[in-house]
Amino acid sequence: VSAAHVPRQAALVAVGTELLADGRPDTNAVSIGRLLSARGVATGLRIQVPDDEEEIARMLSQAAERFPLVIVTGGLGPTVDDVTREAVARAFGAPLSEDPAALAALEAGMRARGRALTPAGRRQALVPRGAEILPNPVGTAPGLCLGTASGARVFLLPGVPHEMQRMMVEQVLTRIEEMLGAPLAWRGLKAAGLTEVQVQEHLIDLLASSPSASLTLLASPMEISIILRASEPREADRLARRAAERLGEAVFTDDLESGLESAAGRILAVRGETLAVAESCTGGLLGELITRVPGSSQWFLQGWVTYSNASKVSALGIAADLVEREGAVSEATAELMAQAARRLSGASHSLSISGIAGPDGGTPEKPVGLVFIGLATGDACVVTRHLFPGDRETVRLFAARTALNRLRLALDGRGAP
């Protein structure tokens, strides 16, 4: 029996009473939707259901009747409210049995943590008849993949975002690409320092010349992801090349998973140069972004989080009367922070950040969002002044990424100093 599926569309089902009870958005659907969209698969339906076996089963069987692809997140853990496995068994008439290999993997995982597998934890080795096990490299609950009588493919993934994402990228997307046959071609670019509207204005007539082409933009503070789709790979290549020409130095990578910290780090690593940072309002975020990159120890030496005024004086040797006179959030302080970080660390380059992240602490002269960013190389140091929009978290992310973007442009010979 094969149902009339909506072609190249997926249904996304999130399981979890907590999503509904706490009024939390389904962020897994957002990330899965983007990953699918970049591969030419549209999301045709999104559903969030509580941990209720009957309700999950009802929604799953409906979704699988109408969509060729159903991705379910959550409800695969060890606790009694994790009933997604049981719901799948009920929805698709695929009774559960304990899988010896899954059980062995669970036991090994618990042993590695110095713990024993409990009877509750053992439920995670239950597998619906005919399902394939998707190993979970970063958590306990494995994922599952099964075909339904209506011809749909159903993927079950843990609800923990980083586990879901890793399994989605490493295991699910390749299976989906095989399933769909010739995928639409797509190319990604990431750009810094432009708004969605600016990118669209630069690229819109590029699309007009290519009727099958489409453009998706995903914006976050300072970084924008650009996805260009076309009916075949050569056309996608051509579009990406032309888009990169038009956007110029704003483009920093063609890897959508990669951030400004990696772009700057790649250049430093190739040149054998190094970086140190001194940050105030970002409180460690700049260092944290940099050290998210595995291998960053090759080019990142150290950082100072000089949050109090006294620490700017004691740790970086900035004159107390200067901080007093100019203020901690000032061009002069940012300049001395960058110079001290470079000198004390012996790094080739240094970045400094001092600003007002809010929500309090703003004045008419120095409002919330005001940030000074210093970049020192050798004896040269240039400070730029910025007024970033948004809440505390957004201002801090803008500040840290803008610092990294200034470094990247300078290393490319395109920016100061």
Added chain:
Amino acid sequence: VSAAHVPRQAALVAVGTELLADGRPDTNAVSIGRLLSARGVATGLRIQVPDDEEEIARMLSQAAERFPLVIVTGGLGPTVDDVTREAVARAFGAPLSEDPAALAALEAGMRARGRALTPAGRRQALVPRGAEILPNPVGTAPGLCLGTASGARVFLLPGVPHEMQRMMVEQVLTRIEEMLGAPLAWRGLKAAGLTEVQVQEHLIDLLASSPSASLTLLASPMEISIILRASEPREADRLARRAAERLGEAVFTDDLESGLESAAGRILAVRGETLAVAESCTGGLLGELITRVPGSSQWFLQGWVTYSNASKVSALGIAADLVEREGAVSEATAELMAQAARRLSGASHSLSISGIAGPDGGTPEKPVGLVFIGLATGDACVVTRHLFPGDRETVRLFAARTALNRLRLALDGRGAP
């Protein structure tokens, strides 16, 4: 005909191809869910559908069969892809006709903006048979409210968030409160250092004694959120009190939005004490978590991100031969990092973190996930050794939160030193 409705539960349906195509979360469902939850109405199902009349109609009639309350947002505007009205007419057999009062209101609204009502705009005056019109005080498209044959009440609201919210608060909630009786109650707790399974084992028989009670657990590295629901507020209070007694020192707040950094910071602020940090593998994450808290400048002085071995020597004065002999990831190095951070900053307390976050850099003796955490107060310093599971990001988050948890316990007089 009256269907078997799930009592006191609502289904939320968001209409809009853009939500699905751009991978945007349904933020209207989040705000509606919270408004309903505060009135004891649980969200039993959330659905996001594209602007597809047939799909919307299918989902609406299903939702109204099973839930006494259905709230639909989006698809009420003037453009051709706004088909929610048509879908409602189809789902509930309530043909559309133009309502003279709605038409007059639309015309008046357009006149006030100096514009004429277009034929497309006129569609917004179409009303399903038997529906009540909910005036839109801040936009053009009116909302609608209708009863279904299955006994459900369906509310239709514009998708524009501020229009939806205003109409929800001013018009929909009062109608819902009339429809319903006494609200459900819930209480939240957050605990550190226990797994989901451990929390469940501690609390499961508590629930057995209270038939209407339920438990939801949300786990993330080191922090677990516990939500207890009961049929009335006094019972929810009693459950939360008993749960907190059983979990003891693991519980650090009853505010689900608050993290370990706030718990530690609150105690420091009250005592007028201060904190400094020295971190290696977390690269700034510990400082970043701490300074996410607005007002943390009251108790957080400064941090050192000593990523390279040389920086541990130059910035913190640790003897080079000790780092050489014991290794940067060692009890001795973590102890000296914490002591130097406290001494150099003059803070009351300091935390240090040194470990191997991976994916590379592990050895059989010092595997990925091995982290030493130091806590110094006065001249006392205690270092603990941990082996955290997961990928680079997870190990780093475990390390930073474990450090904060050790500080919190020590400040509470429950942990070392």
